[in-house]
Amino acid sequence: MSTSSLPKTYSHYYLENRGTFDSIKFKQDVPLKAPGLNQVLIRVRAVSLNYRDLIIAKDQYPLSAVPERVIPASDGAGDVVAVGDGVSNWKAGDRVMATFTLDHQNGYFDEASFLDSTIGGAIDGMLAEYVIMPTSGLVRVPEHLTYEEAATLPCAALTAWNALFGTDGSVALKPGQSVLLEGTGGVSCFGAQFALMAGARAIITSSSDEKLGQVAEAVKTLGGSRLETINYKTTPEWDEEVLKKTGNQGVAHVLEVGGQGTIEKAFSCLKQGGVVSCIGFLAKPGDMPPNVALLALVKGAVFRGFLVGSRRQFEQMCDAISLHKMRPIVGKVFEYKDARAAYEFQAGQTGFVGKVVIKVSN
Amino acid sequence: MSTSSLPKTYSHYYLENRGTFDSIKFKQDVPLKAPGLNQVLIRVRAVSLNYRDLIIAKDQYPLSAVPERVIPASDGAGDVVAVGDGVSNWKAGDRVMATFTLDHQNGYFDEASFLDSTIGGAIDGMLAEYVIMPTSGLVRVPEHLTYEEAATLPCAALTAWNALFGTDGSVALKPGQSVLLEGTGGVSCFGAQFALMAGARAIITSSSDEKLGQVAEAVKTLGGSRLETINYKTTPEWDEEVLKKTGNQGVAHVLEVGGQGTIEKAFSCLKQGGVVSCIGFLAKPGDMPPNVALLALVKGAVFRGFLVGSRRQFEQMCDAISLHKMRPIVGKVFEYKDARAAYEFQAGQTGFVGKVVIKVSN
Missing domain, CATH: 3.40.50.720 (NAD(P)-binding Rossmann-like Domain)
Structure with missing residues (x-):
């Protein structure tokens, strides 16, 4: 792993004492780790919010246990900045999205344990400057999309x-x-x-x-x-x-x-x-x-x-989005520092159509 | 059945001593029958030809037995001119197409006996001024299509x-x-x-x-x-x-x-x-x-x-054709009297794209 241009630390949001949006906390100076076997390090550029993110923060999510201090948000897009051992199909510079359910590769959602791999809930999500993901949880961003647009795809679109x-x-x-x-x-x-x-x-x-x-x-x-x-x-x-x-x-x-x-x-x-x-x-x-x-x-x-979809379906969806040069409807974009305001705006359900996005970095 | 405006006789083509297009014969002054229980009488307006029609005339069709003197052509469109007893969902004036396989109503082609109900082959087809069909073998013509266009749908489109x-x-x-x-x-x-x-x-x-x-x-x-x-x-x-x-x-x-x-x-x-x-x-x-x-x-x-499709699929296809105002590609239209020339033109495979149609009546 070449880390010459990477920072030593990064920041992320996390949820503590969930129940209201007061549980949305921010943490800086977290040491940046290197990706392991079959993992990549992603610089997150944008995140989008879903209804699920709101009720996870409010501690009303019925589908999976959520650990204390989890990093929230299932939906994000960014670029690969480093790859671990065994990674041959991804390289630095590749634009990627993470999948909602890391273990759901193909076919139906036919294993209850898949729930344990849902990001931004059962495990850490995307509201962070950097994340490490397994290659099995990556999908390529359609060429014509911005990071803000791509960040809307993993949950709602799929x-x-x-x-x-x-x-x-x-x-x-x-x-x-x-x-x-x-x-x-x-x-x-x-x-x-x-x-x-x-x-x-x-x-x-x-x-x-x-x-x-x-x-x-x-x-x-x-x-x-x-x-x-x-x-x-x-x-x-x-x-x-x-x-x-x-x-x-x-x-x-x-x-x-x-x-x-x-x-x-x-x-x-x-x-x-x-x-x-x-x-x-x-x-x-x-x-x-x-x-x-x-x-x-x-x-x-x-x-x-059903719950979202498989990585194979995500890829098929991206083929369709690419062929049709389809653009997701982004209703409003917030800055990274205003993540909590984005949650509140999304919860208000007024003044926008489509998706609420948080821009994490340029 | 009201037959006031109907002729006493009609004409149709038929196949005799199949082997070449010389087997395509014409017959006039055939007494017009009334439709029976759950049947309708259709004035055929247009017929289209398929590769199957050519090889049936040439006695090269492998899929079903073809009786001597069969009326050829699976594909046609016309209007209902009389209805038999028990018919409530069709009336005179309705524009209709007959289905290729009268018994294939829904689901897969999972009964070999369906072959016995394929028109213009196992049983009489559409190259006639009038035909009698069971209501179970009818599909409504999409509103925006002409009879010539509708006549192309039953086999090739489905x-x-x-x-x-x-x-x-x-x-x-x-x-x-x-x-x-x-x-x-x-x-x-x-x-x-x-x-x-x-x-x-x-x-x-x-x-x-x-x-x-x-x-x-x-x-x-x-x-x-x-x-x-x-x-x-x-x-x-x-x-x-x-x-x-x-x-x-x-x-x-x-x-x-x-x-x-x-x-x-x-x-x-x-x-x-x-x-x-x-x-x-x-x-x-x-x-x-x-x-x-x-x-x-x-x-x-x-x-x-697989062989063509079911009546249900035909109806779904017509919904799509209607919503998209899709028009079949008609490559060439022949007069009723020139049916044999239409066969020869279709067999030549040059000078047209799409479908060859025979206009039966105005």
């Missing part, structure tokens, strides 16, 4: 990709079908982009015409004439509007991010035999959960839970 | 659709992947259109720059910037060119229509784990067949034989 293309053949998304996206958050924006890219009709909802306009503008070159928008504030019966926009066929895929506030309406505008990809679990305490068993039975539907 | 979207999830076509189309015949042209529509890169070969230019022009609005063309006459090592155009990844899907002249090169530019959809079986007598077992083993490939 979740949307897996929802649309990770199902078995008979229910895989096909050109001409319709996809429902709820709201204009990261997953939904990516879902709209991928659905259009795949020749489908994308129907996206929001309470804000301005946000819907921003999405429409951003997807123009991907087949934007196939985007339909619905303001669910001015059209509270938005499920009926979805049916209308699909000639009463209903949508073949729903990216269900809304949780119990939206599930029943999502099923009501789902086509027979459609797929509901269950991504969100927003719920107010005390609310009665919807009767998904009955809803799925009536529609002969697949209700599918 | 074959291309099934090749790309009829495989199981892990090998289903995804945006960003590449598809190889061999030549500019009907299936290959449709394959290029569907691949582009689905966000893939389409690579099409031909010996003629003029034909390649015609295809490029025709697919412009479907994402034509993702079309790549290769002249295999000026680039005999076209498989290497395919690899170059895919950044050495190779193609994920091949629509293998060329038979043994192309199979080895197709495998050589196939990506690891790709799919070769086996559609053609052109071969000169005495030629040694390629070692597909070894080729497939080396590439971990799926080599997939």
Whole structure:
């Protein structure tokens, strides 16, 4: 390892006494280690935030144990600055993203132990000036993307990709079908982009015409004439509007991010035999959960839970992003020193569409 | 059934003493029958020809027995002029196409007896002024298409659709992947259109720059910037060119229509784990067949034989064609009286791209 141009120390954020955003702490002068066997050292350039990052800081994350003083954030992009022994396929200067689940290489998420390798949660994440990652957890950044854009891909984009293309053949998304996206958050924006890219009709909802306009503008070159928008504030019966926009066929895929506030309406505008990809679990305490068993039975539907996607899927997604010169929708960029403000902005859910990014270094 | 405006008799072509195109005979003054239970009477407006039609006339078709005096041609479009008892979902005036395999409603072609219901071969086909079809064998014509265009869909288009979207999830076509189309015949042209529509890169070969230019022009609005063309006459090592155009990844899907002249090169530019959809079986007598077992083993490939597709797939394909306002490439239109000339023109394989159509009535 050549370390001539590398600093001796670096800084990172970490979470301590989780419960509120006060748990987000900053640490400097941490000694920089060398990458080991089959590892690379990455200078992080940008990080993006997900809903998961917020609830991990708030100690509300149900899916995996989170160790004290973990480095937060699953999503980041940077460049390789040093490689360890045994590394032949990566070199200094390569632009990379880390995968959300380091051990999920291919196929379905069919080992519970995969959860132990989810970064920014079960193990250290990306909100740091430097990170060390195994080569098995790296994906190359598409050439046309900036680091800020690339940092949005590992969790939200791959979740949307897996929802649309990770199902078995008979229910895989096909050109001409319709996809429902709820709201204009990261997953939904990516879902709209991928659905259009795949020749489908994308129907996206929001309470804000301005946000819907921003999405429409951003997807123009991907087949934007196939985007339909619905303001669910001015059209509270938005499920009926979805049916209308699909000639009463209903949508073949729903990216269900809304949780119990939206599930029943999502099923009501789902086509027979459609797929509901269950991504969100927003719920107010005390609310009665919807009767998904009955809803799925009536529609002969697949209700599918999954966590992000595999490295192979990530690579396939990047091929598609490259071929289409697709650009992720970055709603707002914060400086590294303002990471906590970025968390608060993301939690506010207003004033942006797409992804919130933290610029770590130039 | 109201028959007030219908003629008493009609004409149709039929095949007798098959072996050459001399077997194509014409018959007039055939009494027009009324449709029975769950049947409709269709006034045929246009028919398109496929390679299968040629070799059925030449008595070289290997897949099913063909009865003497069969009415030829699998592909046609027309309008319903009368409906039989029990028909509630179709009415006079509806524009329809018949399905290639009347009994193949959904799922895989998993019953050998399906072959007994393939029209224009095992049973009577579409080269007639009127035909009677069961409602289970009907698909609605997309609104924006003419009868001539619609007549091209039942066999060639659905074959291309099934090749790309009829495989199981892990090998289903995804945006960003590449598809190889061999030549500019009907299936290959449709394959290029569907691949582009689905966000893939389409690579099409031909010996003629003029034909390649015609295809490029025709697919412009479907994402034509993702079309790549290769002249295999000026680039005999076209498989290497395919690899170059895919950044050495190779193609994920091949629509293998060329038979043994192309199979080895197709495998050589196939990506690891790709799919070769086996559609053609052109071969000169005495030629040694390629070692597909070894080729497939080396590439971990799926080599997939199938026959056209199901009615459900046909309907899904029409949804896609409608959403994209896609137009089939019609290379040449013949008059009804010149049906034999159409056969000869199609057999010549020169002077057109896409489909050869016979206009039956206005």
